[in-house]
Amino acid sequence: MIQRRRFLRKATGAVAAIAASTLIDAPNVIAQPKIQWRLSTAYPASSDIVHGAAQRLAQIVEETSGGRFRLEVFPGGQIMQSFDCFEATSKGTIEAFMAVPSYWAEPQHEPALEWFCTIPFGMNPEGMSAWFQQGDGLKLWEEAYAAYNLVPRPGFSNAPQMGGWFKKKITTIADYKGLRMRISGLGAKVVTRAGGTGVLTPLAEIYPSLERGVIDAAEQIGPHDDMKAGLHRTARHYYYPGWHEPGTVQEFSFNKKAYDTLPVDLRRLLDHAVAAAGVFALTDYHTKNAIALQRLKTEFKDKVEILQFPTPVLRDLKRLAVDVLRGESEKTPLAKKVHASFTKFQALVSPWDHVAEGAYHQFVAGTP
């Protein structure tokens, strides 16, 4: 039923017109300098949704520029280590990278970057996108990245995510006492504040760590990626919602000098291509996770329990998260400013979201 990349295949399938248009394009191709960029992602090629989004971006840029502008995409580990792509782009060794901005927050760089990715109990994907496009979000992010000679663009959200895999059930906040959990972003600090230990186990080590009992719980992303990593074979209880990553934003960021020297049409083309690639990536995430969840509920019915965090636990976690966020926001002037902008925007869009999407979800979602 699902036809991936149908849209693009169809476009290239229109062979009849290609010959003619190639001729029409020929003067353009010859007269214009070709631009070739290198983009390194922070992900392995097996992370098909996120790494696939970078490849999709390259494809859109090449197609719409008639081949004048090409991005060569490398997975993490091929031309550099995953987490070296920020520095390499900043220095101009490569022109572009893809990652999540929280990778570059404390202790590496600037705590304010957490807010451009996602924060515990923050905005969902629609809210994040609205904050960037209509609020101050992107302006502040550009301000933060100017110090690193980078131009950021919000790609898409691979969110909302799941709450994670737990060996034991969570019934009260006290169950977090002594719990060792792999969890990313500021969520780790919330878990620690709840009496557990939040650790950032590298992706490749999550499965063995859970398996061997080095950790008691782990969150990665959602059913699709989690099952690829085999997490459903290590812990029985799969919790939702992913309160710690409600809107995770993927970034495409560019070396500022490389970006500024692009001809103006290619610069715009790149900006709009990021938006267009986002539609495919977001729907890819939505569909693949729906399929994976269905598999969990059927094939792995007896091995996995899909459970909702009890409301009192979420309420306690939220209280702790508010403290963590306040503490983080006071670390730098920029973090304070970004936190204030984010909070104000969330207060604006939440009531609308609650009325528009929330009430509909409450009644109809989940029913066929």
Place this chain on the structure above:
Amino acid sequence: MTERRRFIVKAGGAAATTVAAATIINVPSVIAQPKVQWRMSTTWTPALDLLQGKAQRLAKIVEETSGGRFRIEVFPGGQIMQPFECFDAASKGMIEAFMGAPYYWTAKESAVEWFATIPFGMNPQGMTAWLYQGDGLKLMEETHGTFNLVPRPGGSVPPQMAGAGGTAVLIPGAEIFAALERGVIDAAEWSTPHDDMKLGLHKTARYYYYPGWQEPATINDFGFNKNSYDALPVDLRQTLDHAAAAVHVYGVADFHTKNAIALERLKTEFKGKVEILPLPSPVLRDLKKLATEVIKEESEKTPMARKVHASFTKFQTLVGPWDRVAEGAYHQFVGGTT
């Protein structure tokens, strides 16, 4: 706090220093390539700035990314033709493009309802996933194709409001349904707070209901004359396709923000005059039962409607449970809290 179109304005502003150089570089391209100029007529009045704005945004993206080689002149409904004439005009090639909402063309083919939205159907995330990852767009191309048109989804309007009424006494589900059914509803239910306030609906009725069960995610359609589309150089054809996808992203952010602002105004400025109320669950349940019957009847009207209905229903069954787990549970807890 909100800076409209900041993204685009900024891009333009930042470009100032390099424009001179870029223009020179682009000159051969401009001279060597034939310029393409299209006309697009929409079904919207200029007052519907979010919807008309999406058509204008498409034109802007196409012009910017093609370096001026491809221009689309956008007209609101009523300027060069009546709003609902644009479909036929594009179909016949009098103009190259139109923008509307698929359900405006129901009289031609019942199947188009599903490409717009159906009562108790999928939300924007689900609709977009069906269109881009499922069979949705393929079926839409098949349907519009019989009218010599190439369709592209033009983004979605968020779950709408259920409508405004003069009385708080809830009329039976069947009557609400009849009253709100499209074609009769313009006075009662239009869209979302931003548009509704522009049309002045908040001055006519006191009770404003949600959720908008009748339109959980209304997809707009761009339609292109097939001959014009096929005759585009391949890079411009792809520019047009990807521009429509980009419009989706910007449009969702635009609707999300403007409606949040409008709702806030209703809750403050018009506090004593407007009450914002949820439809009671039993009413929604009754409406859903009726909706299921209506949709079934519609789906039996043409072979295409039957096929589209089957695809839609299957996809909704697939994504519904994931949506409930991912978004639904989070909404339930955090929605409405700051």
